[in-house]
Amino acid sequence: MSSSFGTLLRITTFGESHGVGIGVIIDGCPAGLPITTEEIQVALDRRRPGQSDLTTPRKEADQVEVLSGVFRDETTGTPISLLIRNKDQASHDYSHIEHAYRPSHADYTYDVKYGRRDYRGGGRSSARETAARVAAGVVAGKLLAQYGVRAQSYVSQVGAIAVPVGYEQLDLGLIDSNLVRCPHPETAERMAELIRQTRDRHDTVGGLVTGVVQGVPVGLGEPVFDKLHAELGKAMLSINAVKGFEYGSGFAGTLLFGSEHNDAFYTDENGAVRTRTNHSGGIQGGISNGQDIYFRVAFKPVATILQAQATINDQGEEISLAGRGRHDPCVLPRAVPIVDAMTNLVLADMLLRARANKV
Template sequence: MPNSFGKLFTISTWGESHGPSVGVVVDGCPPALPLTEAEVQAELDRRRPGQSDITTPRKEADTIEFLSGTFEGRTTGQPLAMLVRNADQRPGAYDEMREKFRPSHADFTYTTKFGFRDHRGGGRSSARETIGRVAAGAIARKILKLSGGVEIRAFVTQVHDIVAPTVVKFPTLAQVEATAVRCPHPASAERMIARIKQVRAKGDSVGGVIECRVRGVPVGLGEPVFDRLEADLAKAMLSLPATKGFEIGSGFGGVLLKGSQHNDVFVSRRGQVGTATNRSGGVQGGISNGEELVFRVAFKPTATILQNQRTVDLRGARTELKARGRHDPCVVPRAVVIVEAMTALVLVDHWMRHAAQNKTFKF
C-alpha cells in the first residue's frame, strides 16, 4: 500500500490537487478518544494556504468532514475517514503543463512511470496531499497529549542562508506561532520573512531547515533493527514533498567529534536514568531513551518559480515553460505543521507496537 503509513495506527491518504477532494482514512485508532471536527480543523488551519503574506495566495478553506468512525463525540475504534473538498481550482491554468515537464517537479517521472498523469497543479504530487496527513496527525497529537504529556514542537531554524541561533530551551507554541515564518527567534524570523519577500519579488524561491523537538517520550519506543525510531522518522520526513535531508541529534556535525566527546554519559536524574548530553537525539539503539527527540529536516527551494525556464516536452523536444502559477516562495513555514503531524503519527504507531510486544503478556 504505497499510500499508507504506519503499521498499527495506519493512515491512507487519497486525492489530487485539482481532483474532487483530498482525504484520509485512519485505521487502528484507539476507541473512546474524545474528538471533534473542530480539533482537526484547528491543525488544518495552521497548514492552510493563504494564512499569511509569505504563503501561496491559493484560497482554500480546507474544511474537514468526518465520514465515519466517531459516535457521540468519541472514536469508535473503526476506520475514521476524513474528507476535504478542493475548492479553488483553476484547471485551465495548467494547460501548458499537460505537454511540458516542469523542472524538478514530478511531471517527467509520473508520466514515465504511470504512462500518463493528472497534470493539473501537480495532481497527486501536490502538497495538498499532506492535508490528510495533518488531519490524521491531529488525532495522533491528541492521543499523545492525553497519554500524559508528549509535546511536539517543530520550528524553522534556517531560511536560505539565514540561520537562527541554536534553540536551547523547548520553544512554546506561542513563540513559534508569533511570526509568519514560524521561527521562534524573533530577530531571525524578521530577516527570514524579509528574505522570502525579496526572492518572491523576483519570482524566485528559497529553501530552509526545520528542527523538531519532542519531550515526554517514554523510554522504549522504536525497534532494534529496521524499524528504529530514527529510521521511521527519517522515512516520514523524506516522504514529505521537497525534503532533501534528515539528521538526528548530532547529525552530520557529529562526524567532527571523537567518540570520547560524542558519547552521552549516563546520569541519575530525579531517580531516573538520563544522559548528561543529548548527541544521541533521544534515541539509542533505535529506541527512545527518554531524552528529548531532536531532529532536523532540509527542504529545497520550491521548484515552482515565476521565471521562464528551459525544459523539454512529452516528445523530448526543447521548449520553454512560462512563468505562472501560485505557490509558496518558501515551504518551511507551513511545513512545520506537517513535520509535527508525521512525528505524531510515528510516535503513536511505535507506542502501540511497543505495547503489543511488551505489555500484552506477563511472564
C-alpha cells in the same frame, strides 16, 4: 502506488490537487479517544494556503468533514474517514504544461512510470496531499497526549538565515507568534524579509524545520529495520520538497571524537536514568531513551518559479517554460504542521507497538 503509512496505527490518503477533494482513512486508532472537528480544523488552518503574504494566494478553507469513526466527539475504534473538499482550483493555470516537463517536478517520472499524469497542479504528487496527513496527525497527537508526549516543530533556517541558538534556549510557545513560525523573533523578521524579496524576484528559497518531541517514554522503536530514527526519516523524506533528515548531533557529530560525543548516563534526584548530554537526539539503538528527541528536516526551494527555464516536452523537443499560477515562495511556514503531523503519526504508531511487545 502506495498511499498508506504506519503499522498498527495506519493511514491511507487519497485524492488529487485539482480533484473533488483529498482525504484520509485512519485505521487502528483505539476507541474512546476524545477528538473534535474543531481540533482538526486548527491544525489544517496552520497548513492551508492563502494564510499570509508569505504563502501561495490560493484560497482554500480546508474545512474537514468527519465521515466515520467518531461519535459524540470520541473515537469508536472503527476506521476514521476524513474528507477535505477542494474549492479554489484554477486548472487553467496548468494548461501550458499538459505536454511539458517542469524542471525538478515529478512530471517526467510520473509519465514514464504510469504512462499518464494529471498535470493539473501535479495531481497526486502535489503538496496538497499533505493536508490529509495533517488531519490524521491531530488524531495521533491526541493519542500521544494521553501519555504526556508532545511534538512541536519550527522554522530554524531560511536560506542562509538561521536561528542562532538551540531549541533548549527558545520559547517554543512563540512558534505561531509570527508568519514564519520561528520562535526567535529577531531572526523571524529577517527570514520574512528574505522570503518577500525572493517572491518579488519570482524565485523561491528553502531552509530547515527543527522538530522537538518532549515527554517521550523509554522503549519506542524497534531494534533492527524499524528503528525509531529510521521511521522518522522515512516519514519526513516522504514530505514534498524534503531533501534531507538528521537527528541528534547529525552530520555535525562526525566532527567529534567518541570521547566528546558519547552521552554519559546518571541517575537524577528522582531516581530516573538520564544522560548528561543528548548528542543521540533521544534515540539509542533505534529505541527512545527518555530524553528529548530532536531532529532537522531540509526543504529545497519550491520547484515552480515564475521565470523562463529550459526543458523539454513529452515529444523530447527542447522548449522554454515559465511557471504560472499560485505558488509558495518558501514552503517552510506551511511545512511546520506537516512535520508535526508526521512526527505524531510515527510516535503514536510506535507507542502502540511498544504496548504490544510485553505483558
